[in-house]
Amino acid sequence: MHAWLCENPTGVDALTWKELPTPTPAAGQVLLKIQAASLNFPDLLIVQNKYQMKPELPFVPGSEYAGVVEAVGEGVTHLKVGQAVACLSGTGGFGTHTLAAAKLCMPLPAGFPAVDAAAFIMTYATSHHALVDRAALKAGETVLVLGAAGGVGTAAIQIAKAMGAKVIAAASTDEKCALCQSLGADATINYSTENLRDALKTLTEGKGPDVIYDPVGGEFAEPAFRSIAWRGRYLVVGFAGGPIPSLPLNLPLLKGASLVGVFWGDFARREPQANAAMMAELAQWYGQGKIKPVIDSTMPMADLKAAYAHMGSRGVKGKLVMVN
Structure with a gap:
C-alpha cells in the first residue's frame, strides 16, 4: 500500500508519499x-x-473516507469482504488502504457513490446534530448559516430546508451566494460587500434569526449574535475564520438567547445509539434526494498537497475529494 505519512507535524510540506506494508486487521x-x-x-x-x-x-x-472492505478482523460480523462503507476515524484516509474500527464504518446502501460517501459523514452529522439535537429547530423558524458555501455550511442549508425552516445564507462572494441559492437558501448575504446586521434586520423584518449556525467564528460572531431573535440559539460549530471570538455575556441575557456548543465527535462517542439513529436518518434522506454533498472537485490522491493549497485559498465550494 501507499499513503501520505506525517512524521513531523510542521505542516503540509512535511508530508511524504510512502510505500508501507499492507496491515492485517486485528x-x-x-x-x-x-x-x-x-x-x-x-x-x-x-x-x-x-x-x-x-x-x-x-x-x-485523512479523517473521512469511503471504500471497500478487503479483510475483517476477529469478532466483526456486521461487515463482509466486498462491502462498501464510509468511515470517519480521524486519521488514515489519505492512502490506498487503511485499518478502521468496524464500529466506525457506515455500511453504504446501493447507489451511494464513494465520492459522495467520502464527503458525507462529518458535514451532515455535524449539521444534523447541531440543528436537530442542539438547536431543536422547528419548521417555520429562520436559520442564519455563516460560511454557508463550505462543507458544513452547504450541509446545514440542505438539512434546515428539509426541516421546513427559512434559510439565510451568508458567504464571502456573489458566486458562493449563488451556490447557496441553488441549494435552496431563501436569501443570501455577501458579507464582503453588505453590512451583516443591516441585511439581517431587513431580511427578518427586525426580528432576527432564530438559529445561527456558525462554523467560522472571527469577526462576524459578535454582530451576528447582536442580531439574534428573542430565545434564539447560537450554534458554536468551529472557527474556520481564524480567531476564537470573545462574546460579551450580556448579549445572551438581553436576548434571552442560548450559546450552544456543537461537538458531534463527542456526541457520537458518548451517545452511540442516538448517533446511529441520526446516521440512519441521514442515509434515508440521501436516498430520498433531500440532501446531497456539494463536491467542489475531485483530485488524484497523489495531488494532496495541491488540494491542501486550494482549501487554504478559501476558494472551495463544498468539499474537495481525493480519489484513488
Whole structure:
C-alpha cells in the first residue's frame, strides 16, 4: 500500500508519499481499500499540530473516507469482504488502504457513490446534530448559516430546508451566494460587500434569526449574535475564520438567547445509539434526494498537497475529494 505519512507535524510540506506494508486487521477492525477521501479543515490543523486530537507519530492524515472492505478482523460480523462503507476515524484516509474500527464504518446502501460517501459523514452529522439535537429547530423558524458555501455550511442549508425552516445564507462572494441559492437558501448575504446586521434586520423584518449556525467564528460572531431573535440559539460549530471570538455575556441575557456548543465527535462517542439513529436518518434522506454533498472537485490522491493549497485559498465550494 501507499499513503501520505506525517512524521513531523510542521505542516503540509512535511508530508511524504510512502510505500508501507499492507496491515492485517486485528480484532474489531477491517482493512479497507480506499476509493475516495475528503479534505476537511481538521485535516489541515492536524498536520500543523494545531488540532485537539494529537495522534502518535508517524500517522497518515485523512479523517473521512469511503471504500471497500478487503479483510475483517476477529469478532466483526456486521461487515463482509466486498462491502462498501464510509468511515470517519480521524486519521488514515489519505492512502490506498487503511485499518478502521468496524464500529466506525457506515455500511453504504446501493447507489451511494464513494465520492459522495467520502464527503458525507462529518458535514451532515455535524449539521444534523447541531440543528436537530442542539438547536431543536422547528419548521417555520429562520436559520442564519455563516460560511454557508463550505462543507458544513452547504450541509446545514440542505438539512434546515428539509426541516421546513427559512434559510439565510451568508458567504464571502456573489458566486458562493449563488451556490447557496441553488441549494435552496431563501436569501443570501455577501458579507464582503453588505453590512451583516443591516441585511439581517431587513431580511427578518427586525426580528432576527432564530438559529445561527456558525462554523467560522472571527469577526462576524459578535454582530451576528447582536442580531439574534428573542430565545434564539447560537450554534458554536468551529472557527474556520481564524480567531476564537470573545462574546460579551450580556448579549445572551438581553436576548434571552442560548450559546450552544456543537461537538458531534463527542456526541457520537458518548451517545452511540442516538448517533446511529441520526446516521440512519441521514442515509434515508440521501436516498430520498433531500440532501446531497456539494463536491467542489475531485483530485488524484497523489495531488494532496495541491488540494491542501486550494482549501487554504478559501476558494472551495463544498468539499474537495481525493480519489484513488
